Amino acid sequence: MSVNQRIKPITTEIKENLTIGGCDTLELVKKYGSPLYVIDELTLRTICREYIDAFKNYPNITVLYASKALATSAIFKIVTSEGLGLDVVSGGEIYTAYKAGIPMDKLMFNGNNKQEWELETAVDVGVGRFSVDNFNDINLLGKITESRNKMVEVLLRITPGIDCHTHEYIQTGHLDSKFGFDLTQIDEAVSLILSKYPKISIRGLHAHIGSQIFDSAGYVDEAKILVSELVRINKKYNLSMDELNLGGGLGVKYTENDTPPDVKDIAEIVINTLNQEFDKNKLKDIKLYIEPGRSIISTSGVTLYTVGAIKQVPKGTKYVSVDGGMADNPRPAMYQAEYVCDVANKMNFEDKEIVTIAGRYCESGDILIKDILLPKLQAGDVICVYNTGAYNYSMASNYNRVQKIGMVLVNNSQSDIIVYRETLDDLISHDNIPDRLN
Numbered sequence: 386m387s388v389n390q391r392i393k394p395i396t397t398e399i400k401e402n403l404t405i406g407g408c409d410t411l412e413l414v415k416k417y418g419s420p421l422y423v424i425d426e427l428t429l430r431t432i433c434r435e436y437i438d439a440f441k442n443y444p445n446i447t448v449l450y451a452s453k454a455l456a457t458s459a460i461f462k463i464v465t466s467e468g469l470g471l472d473v474v475s476g477g478e479i480y481t482a483y484k485a486g487i488p489m490d491k492l493m494f495n496g497n498n499k500q501e502w503e504l505e506t507a508v509d510v511g512v513g514r515f516s517v518d519n520f521n522d523i524n525l526l527g528k529i530t531e532s533r534n535k536m537v538e539v540l541l542r543i544t545p546g547i548d549c550h551t552h553e554y555i556q557t558g559h560l561d562s563k564f565g566f567d568l569t570q571i572d573e574a575v576s577l578i579l580s581k582y583p584k585i586s587i588r589g590l591h592a593h594i595g596s597q598i599f600d601s602a603g604y605v606d607e608a609k610i611l612v613s614e615l616v617r618i619n620k621k622y623n624l625s626m627d628e629l630n631l632g633g634g635l636g637v638k639y640t641e642n643d644t645p646p647d648v649k650d651i652a653e654i655v656i657n658t659l660n661q662e663f664d665k666n667k668l669k670d671i672k673l674y675i676e677p678g679r680s681i682i683s684t685s686g687v688t689l690y691t692v693g694a695i696k697q698v699p700k701g702t703k704y705v706s707v708d709g710g711m712a713d714n715p716r717p718a719m720y721q722a723e724y725v726c727d728v729a730n731k732m733n734f735e736d737k738e739i740v741t742i743a744g745r746y747c748e749s750g751d752i753l754i755k756d757i758l759l760p761k762l763q764a765g766d767v768i769c770v771y772n773t774g775a776y777n778y779s780m781a782s783n784y785n786r787v788q789k790i791g792m793v794l795v796n797n798s799q800s801d802i803i804v805y806r807e808t809l810d811d812l813i814s815h816d817n818i819p820d821r822l823n
């Protein structure tokens with residue numbers, strides 16, 4: 386079983402209370418406050434190693450952590466120390482990696498509307514690869530590389546026409562997406578670069594077919610399309626592209642209903658498909674990238690909350706409100722994402738009831754978990770919501786003018802802050818009162 390097939394961090398233990406990374410979760414709340422994001426370092430390092438190990442039979446691969454799932458300096462340090470590179474999508478993610486001392490050649494810069502200053506920064510600091518998404522990207526990069534007299538190496542992002550939720554392969558190769566070049570536009574993109582921008586070196590092709598994927602079929606179709614396009618374009622334009630980026634998207638287990646595949650099994654299917662396609666086309670030495678985000682970081686993360694108000698609607702739902710919610714985890718409100726939790730200080734309680742865990746924010750939709758069977762709750766109990774490592778902190782907001790919560794890293798019974806909780810002064814630090822209002 387790989388880490389992405391688990392709901393809880395691998396170090397989760399039940400002692401007197403729920404323990405993660407050897408740390409008592411109630412002690413963590415006492416020490417660092419509530420709510421609190423907790424990242425289990427061993428779980429994170431384990432999934433990084435599982436990815437590297439699963440693809441070790443492929444001679445030339447770089448696993449890029451898709452930073453947007455959770456981008457902080459310490460997380461970048463950990464994943465790069467395990468041999469991963471970083472897939473980044475903004476000047477902010479590049480800056481975070483730069484300041485953390487991550488070698489810039491380990492970065493791949495993605496995004497459908499990269500800003501001119503972001504591309505300039507990326508060229509100046511020497512980001513390793515650019516995934517060129519559209520004609521605007523090409524023209525901006527062309528201009529920047531000319532003015533700086535500097536080469537860049539790019540992959541062209543294509544939309545291969547795979548709908549990964551239905552695994553429907555749209556025969557025309559046309560998919561209504563804001564990302565990447567439609568298969569009917571890719572030749573025009575290549576021609577533009579070759580005719581106008583000699584400092585853009587086209588190294589290969591990139592695609593990303595979706596997220597929270599449970600089935601390998603989409604990756605197989607994607608690999609076939611990428612190889613056939615690479616061969617076709619190389620031949621037509623006399624190029625020697627030799628790199629493929631298959632993107633990310635592997636699913637995780639938020640609840641018992643989720644059945645993500647083992648990383649090893651996916652790797653084997655992808656490598657076999659690629660090797661068959663390479664043999665058919667007499668291709669050799671193709672460099673491969675993959676970009677998992679969610680499946681790297683999700684399971685390592687949990688969020689601890691403290692119970693406050695409890696409301697029993699007469700003949701209706703029992704709402705248990707916690708001190709966080711949609712501002713620290715927008716996923717349930719945004720797309721009905723489901724989570725499970727434990728009561729950290731009542732792990733051995735038998736007396737249970739069905740409750741709904743509500744957030745503290747002023748939206749009826751701010752419900753973290755609907756109808757879950759839990760030990761009977763009281764104010765002051767601590768709830769641990771699992772699998773919150775990905776797309777929680779990275780999508781957090783200050784809604785209702787509430788301070789963003791902090792994050793600690795746990796390992797071997799040790800805990801360290803990796804993101805400080807915001808203060809009230811942080812909240813007003815960007816405010817300005819024009820003189821005439823005083």
Ligand SMILES: *Cc1c(COP(=O)(O)O)cnc(C)c1O
Pocket residue numbers: 451453454472495592593595596597632633634635676677678679680
């Ligand atoms: C979001 C994204 C990823 C990561 O997706 P996950 O589902 O988190 O694995 C990888 N590549 C690209 C281009 C993305 O946009």
